[in-house]
Amino acid sequence: MPSQETPYQDWQAEALWQALTPLLPGISIEVLARVDSTNTALLERVKNEARGGSPQPYGRRSHDMQPCLLVAEQQSHGRGRMGRAWLSSHGGSSLTFSLGLPMQVADWSGLSLAVGCAIADALEPVDQIPGPQAPRLMLKWPNDIWLDGRKLGGILIETVPAGSQRMVIIGVGLNIHELGGGAAPEPSPAAFSTGFAALQEFRPGIQAPEVLALIAPALARALNSFQNEGFAPWQAPYARRDLTLGRQVSAGSLHGISRGISATGELLVESPEQGLQPVSGGEVSLRFSGGSSGSGN
Template sequence: MIWPAEDLWLAMVALHPGLTVEVLPAIDSTNTELMRRARAGQAEPTLLVAETQTAGRGRLGRPWHGEAGHALTFSLGLMLKPADWSGLSLAVGLSLARSLDPQGELGVRLKWPNDLWVKRPPVSTGTPSGWGKLAGILIETALPTGIGHSGDEGRSHGREPGRYCVVGVGINIAPPVAEGLSTAPLGLQDLQSAVTAPEVLTKVAEPLLATLLAFERAGFAPLQNAFNARDALHNLNVTLSDGRHGVARGVDATGAMLVDTDQGQEAISSAEVSVRPV
């Protein structure tokens, strides 16, 4: 594959001087590699792309693998110092959705807190119905003088000088083959037949960097309405990982999911909460 590394670098370095763009033929995990570098004191702004990822990780440690041409796997690492880290994964998801589906014609929606879903068209022979997972996000952070990781979102601790934030993205390009998943995956080629991983990277990378820099300045609140407009769970009956049921009502200004339960409306913000439509 031919990757537009130089063009991407020219566009992105204008937003964040010192940023480098690297494309590797294979690696265990782009997130893991940037975290390794952070442990070694290398906290330079970096866009790291892997044609093949052999030991990728999703949320809660779930494995996520990407084969050359079948998926776009990359991580963007840079120092950030927002006043509040809440809602970062939602901001990232919104950036990706806007880049992949600017007008909403493809039906790309956001599944709180860190997945991109697409509603499958009416069922046809041999085609699964319901939602399909298009992409996932994993965010980890490292302290400049040591390592701390947060799973999906970092939290500020006192008066920190900032954290090295690694935003990992996996986007299915070819229709994936997967069984036994609660939400079956689908690829961009299910929606746009000729799209390639390098083309998708060109669409999403620069806007993602701009989103992270804007989040550092203003947090999630300015994005609340835009997220809710693409919320896949809005007004659906959902069940939480602790067994409670309710109706999803969008997210608040911090990115917490609002759920109407028998006990009243609750703001769900724990990274350990898994939400599925009933």
């Protein structure tokens, strides 16, 4: 349920609205102290419209299908990919938000990759990375953001029909400081027991509202780009941050070496038995199965 409590932090919503309005006309920004799930809250608005459009207990009416950025300082039933939990606590230890908007896209493939890349580039601009040095912020296909070899955050994208349109809900969760009371680790196999990272390790002292002010405009620009051009323009920027590239991976029953991402956002896995195989995001959850492959293997 949404909370009527006063948010803990100053989110500078007016300044953020001014930055986002030229990119997403008609956008509204809502900040809640507590909610079950920001993605669920926005999805319920769309579903409520299909049931007749009765007023919501907070925020705008459900029939208003304009873009909406919904921020929650605490999520009690946040959701990650494959039904996993992504929780956050009151007090700024994490940033959790969802952006909902109508989009007309011929091919949704690769959207989570473009979103991850846009967020990483906003926090660590490529032109500020010295020479051949690898970025500290890397992307693990299809929806995770990693910092220095540990998971920093994740992305959950859901779509739902809304009359003649389709609404996309993009949920983002990022750890801001140490996780003693922050985002709860998702259940994961031993191959992923690498610990969890916090953004303040990379940008000391930064707080959740500052992070949102950095990444929300970048996310809006990425969505506009994706709607017009699809994933192809993001293939090269993603490759620079591809955590799996050249590493042994397992994708369901397929085991092999990651050879990067296709122009439509598929993971390319090369195995001795099956050769080069594309893997779609909706089919499997990727796991590392070993170290790097070594040059030329």
